[in-house]
Amino acid sequence: MFILRNYQNKLINDLKNSLVHGNHNVVVQSPAGSGKTVTMAAIAKSATDKHNNVLFVVHRREIVEQVKQTFKAYGVDMTLCYVGMVQTVTRRLEKLDKPQLILVDECHHALAKSYTRIFDYFKQANVVGFTATPIRLSGQGLSKVFDDLILGPQIDWLIDNNFLAPYEYYSVKLIDDKKLKKNSTGDFSSKSMDSASKNIIYGDVIKTYKRVASNTKTIIYTHNVESSIKVAKEFNDAGFKALQVDGKTPKDKRKQIMDDFRSGKVTILVNAELYGEGVDVPDCQTVIMLRPTESLSLFIQQSMRCMRYRPNKTATIIDHVANYTRFGLPDTPRKWSLEGRDKKKNSGNSSIAIRTCPHCFAVISAAYSTCPICGYEIGVENKELKVDKSVKVEKIGKDFHFKTDYEKVRYSKMDPKDATSFRDLQKIGKARGYKPGWSFFQAKVRGFVHQ
Secondary structure, X not given: OOOOOHHHHHHHHHHHHHHHOOXXXXXXXXXXXXXXXXXXXXXXXXXXXXXXXXXXXXXXXXXXXXXXXXXXXXOOOOOOEEEEEHHHHHHOHHHOOOOOEEEEEOXXXXXXXXXXXXXXXXXXXXXXXXXXXXXXXXXXXXXXXXXXXXXXXXXXXXXXXXXXXXEEEEXXXXXXXXXXXXXXXXXXXXXXXXXXXXXXXXXXXXXXHHHHOOOOOEEEEEOOHHHHXXXXXXXXXXXXXXXXXXXXXXXXXXXXXXXXXXXXXXXXXEEEXXXXXXXXXXXXXXXXXXXXXXXXXXXXXXXXXXXXXXXXXXXXXXXXXXXXXXXXXXXXXXXXXXXXXXXXXXXXOOOOOEEEOOOOOOEEEOOOOEOOOOOOEOOOOOOOOEEXXXXXXXXXXXXXXXXXXXXXXXXXXXXXXXXOOHHHHHHHHHXXXXXXXXXXXXXXXXXXXXX
16 A cells, blocks of 8 residues: 655645536646545545545557556556547447546546547536646647646655656756847847747767666657657667657567666657656656657656655656746746637747647647547658757756846747736837837736836
8 A cells, every 4th residue: 555645635636626516527737746546546546445446547459457456556456447548439439338427537638539528428527637737739728628736746756755766967058149139128039939949859868868867777758750760770879778669669669668668778759649647667867858849748757757766766857848938947836727728829930830639629749640549540650850959968067147148938829818917018018129118018018017
């Protein structure tokens, strides 16, 4: 039996309180690596102890067995608990025992048609979703499915209290790059910041790995299958044991590769379309990002994959595509909401696109050749990234200078319609070089100030 941590007990108590007050579907947000599966096991045990049926929905086959093992170890009555992939569950709706509780892993996928079909079929059941990032890849919120949001602890608190590993973050310091030009107000112009974060792999991947993370257990995220094959070959040619895996890798081979990675027979796992979410390898120490993204959800899920806690462990995150310039660092404070963000604010950016699966209508990354939600083969949108090996990858600190630069990037790209306060509008105006009167006028129109 696992012993729940204080913050896990608080999440469960807050959830119960929300359900008692009439909320039917509830999201529980808790950071990657904070023990969501154990928390869900405690919820499932409470339900099966009352002889209620539980349906647990996951989106990857690798997670099914992982969940079953945790649930059994926690004492969940598995005769009353069905664990299955979403596409399997949708095919078996009429054969399943009617659940009183539906648990959803990585529930930021839950707006997809395959999920809503399950919820509509079992309307009597409460739906409890868990995710580190309650937002869709498109920026869409989860309010269409869920009634309430329970917030877990902040990432920096989990690090300070030895529940997540501390980390070192390496990337290219684009904010200090010569490409950045200042406008008449002395701030960086929006256009130059956009040009400083193009789809480029900065730095020499092999040399950087040797310098800052050599021989550590590593997961590498690439932007498509062809790239993952190429990167794996480069690491093997350099003398490291690396294996490549993607969405089309046969089930048995994929399992063997993951087993070899867990056991340490292979130290580097190069992948496309996989292992951004859910798969737990606590001794993975390094993540290398070779794909740019405009998805905050994807950034957090991938960058924190190496931050599972182990005594004396320091995680290493190597960001060769400068994703931090869009999102900050993994433990940058964030405010979560069921309302999400206006997807229009990302229009016109140069990052790898998202698209909708034509079969289940899930919003997914354009890099997927097989939909991770329903398994439909949709082909891949090949988009090669330029490589600039001349750039040096450096440690990115958490000092004030970095936070100030990140804020300038974020507010320069923010749509004024997404501002939630007069202060937001002032920062947008300053980042774009507008005159002070602009933010005041916008604030009056929005009702943030009264005169």
